[in-house]
Amino acid sequence: MEIIYELLRFFHVISFVFMCVLLFNLIVANERVLIGLSFNYEADRHLETIIKNGFNWCYIFQSGIFITGLLLLITGSLGIEGLWTDWLVITKTIILIILMGAITYVQFVLQPKIQSFLTDLSTGSEIPDSLIIKLKPYRIIRKWMTSFYLFFIITAIVLGIQVYATFNPVLTIILISIAALFSLMADKILLRLGWI
Numbered sequence: 342m343e344i345i346y347e348l349l350r351f352f353h354v355i356s357f358v359f360m361c362v363l364l365f366n367l368i369v370a371n372e373r374v375l376i377g378l379s380f381n382y383e384a385d386r387h388l389e390t391i392i393k394n395g396f397n398w399c400y401i402f403q404s405g406i407f408i409t410g411l412l413l414l415i416t417g418s419l420g421i422e423g424l425w426t427d428w429l430v431i432t433k434t435i436i437l438i439i440l441m442g443a444i445t446y447v448q449f450v451l452q453p454k455i456q457s458f459l460t461d462l463s464t465g466s467e468i469p470d471s472l473i474i475k476l477k478p479y480r481i482i483r484k485w486m487t488s489f490y491l492f493f494i495i496t497a498i499v500l501g502i503q504v505y506a507t508f509n510p511v512l513t514i515i516l517i518s519i520a521a522l523f524s525l526m527a528d529k530i531l532l533r534l535g536w537i
Contacts, residue, residue, distance in 0.1 A: 346416050349409045356405035357501065359398070360440075360494050363487045366395045367527045370484050382468070386459060392483070393452055399444050399490075406437060419504075429500050429507070436497045443490050451483045488528035495520035 373388050414423045414430065423430040458476050499516045508516075 346413070349413050349416065353406060353409035353413060354498075354501070356402040356409065357494060357498050360402045360406075361491065362395045362398055363490055363494075364527060366392050367484065367487050367491065370480070370487075371527075371530065382459075389455060389459065393448075393456075396444055396448050396452065399440075400448075403437065403441055403444070410434075410437075427504075429504050433497050433500055436493050436500075440490060440493055440497075443486055443493075447483055447486050451479055451486070455479050455483070484528055488524045491527060492520055492524035495523065 369388060369391055373384070410430075410433070411421075414421050417423075419427055419430065424434060425431065455476065458472060496517050499513065499520065503513070507513075
């Protein structure tokens, strides 16, 4: 039974790590900004495909987190009651719900709107001058939502590693503050050297 529990913990944590695919979406979006304002059909279509597929993967990893989390509670010392008695589990559950809501908003509201601007275009088509102006606000909101999502993933990881032994509260606050700063940086600048 101990091996099953440890495997569940591994898949629970690795699912959180894999959800950081959105960090790479932010890096790709920031690389696109460096190219400049001119619209390039091939580059922009490729960028949108990468970003859209990244969000699809998040649903899979969120499902993995939810299922393994429940199984960890059922098979572990906390029991299913941990969902309403342990503040760390409660907080992580709320964060997962927020993440699911954020990804659903991006996937079903923002992404279709962005895709709608690109559907009538092809490699040889003439790009209307107004396209970039119409497209930019949606991309900015999506980028902001992605950094918001990244912040909550890192926060959930900070809290998740404390389920069995909590950190000093000051350290937890510092780590969550660093997560916020890093998420803002990932939104605003191209992270060329990992953390900076």
